[in-house]
Amino acid sequence: xxxxxxxxxxxxxxxxxxxxxxxxxxxxxxxxxxxxxxxxxxxxxxxxxxxxxxxxxxxxxxxxxxxxxxxxxxxxxxxxxxxxxxxxxxxxxxxxxxxxxxxxxxxxxxxxxxxxxxxxxxxxxxxxxxxxxxxxxxxxxxxxxxxxxxxxxxxxxxxxxxxxxxxxxxxxxxxxxxxxxxxxxxxxxxxxxxxxxxxxxxxxxxxxxxx
Numbered sequence: 001x002x003x004x005x006x007x008x009x010x011x012x013x014x015x016x017x018x019x020x021x022x023x024x025x026x027x028x029x030x031x032x033x034x035x036x037x038x039x040x041x042x043x044x045x046x047x048x049x050x051x052x053x054x055x056x057x058x059x060x061x062x063x064x065x066x067x068x069x070x071x072x073x074x075x076x077x078x079x080x081x082x083x084x085x086x087x088x089x090x091x092x093x094x095x096x097x098x099x100x101x102x103x104x105x106x107x108x109x110x111x112x113x114x115x116x117x118x119x120x121x122x123x124x125x126x127x128x129x130x131x132x133x134x135x136x137x138x139x140x141x142x143x144x145x146x147x148x149x150x151x152x153x154x155x156x157x158x159x160x161x162x163x164x165x166x167x168x169x170x171x172x173x174x175x176x177x178x179x180x181x182x183x184x185x186x187x188x189x190x191x192x193x194x195x196x197x198x199x200x201x202x203x204x205x206x207x208x209x210x211x
Contacts, residue, residue: 033052033053034050034051034052034053034061035050035051035058035087036048036049036050036051036118036123037049037050037051037083037134038123038126038127038130039079039130039131039132039133039134040127040130040131040132040133041065041067041074041077041078042077043067043068043069043071043073043074043077044067044068045065045066045067045068045070045074045127046065046066046067046123046124046126046127046130047063047064047065047077047078047079048063048064048065048123048126048127049062049063049078049080049083050062050063051083051084051087057088057203058084058087058088059084060080060083060084063078063080064120064123065078066124066127079133079134082134082169083134085168085169086134086168086169088203089164089165089168089169089202089203134169142159142162142163142166143159144181144182145159145160145163145178145181145182146182146183147182147183147184154199157192157195157196157199157201158196158201160178160192160193160195160196160201161196161201161202163177163178163181164178164193164196164202165202174193175189175190175193176189178192178193
């Protein structure tokens, strides 16, 4: 048995913690040109998704799925939409720190050299240590969102952005969850999200994505 075989299984919350920790080390080092994500699938096997940077927006450009049998259910379990959303909410990336963290702990690969694309065999091998889901934040320590007092609008919209980042990977209607948390109409919550985007607290929305 190798050290790799004896590693404890990692989950989505562990992955989220590792990524946010790596981001906090030195978030100014910039973005890699592409990232391969690997996640286990419920029916066995794994999905590998290449996310490429297109002028500041992450887009899924390649998907490789393998397992004991590929069915329609297997393909529905590939979290393409959620991965694109999560990548665009994470902010700037330090490719070297995150690459080392994710490769060693989660069987992932951050691509910083266009000549070093992984082969299909390498991706299949990587699935052994892949997490069973995408990163999710759990037990957030942020204070509950309430109506703004008007005294510090920039801080308020930073709080709106934090709530959005928490809810967006979990639901297609994060504004509804924000409205429920703050006790306001959903139209008000949507206006808060728009203003958070305008202030640069969130990336600009894309048609057909969660809002």
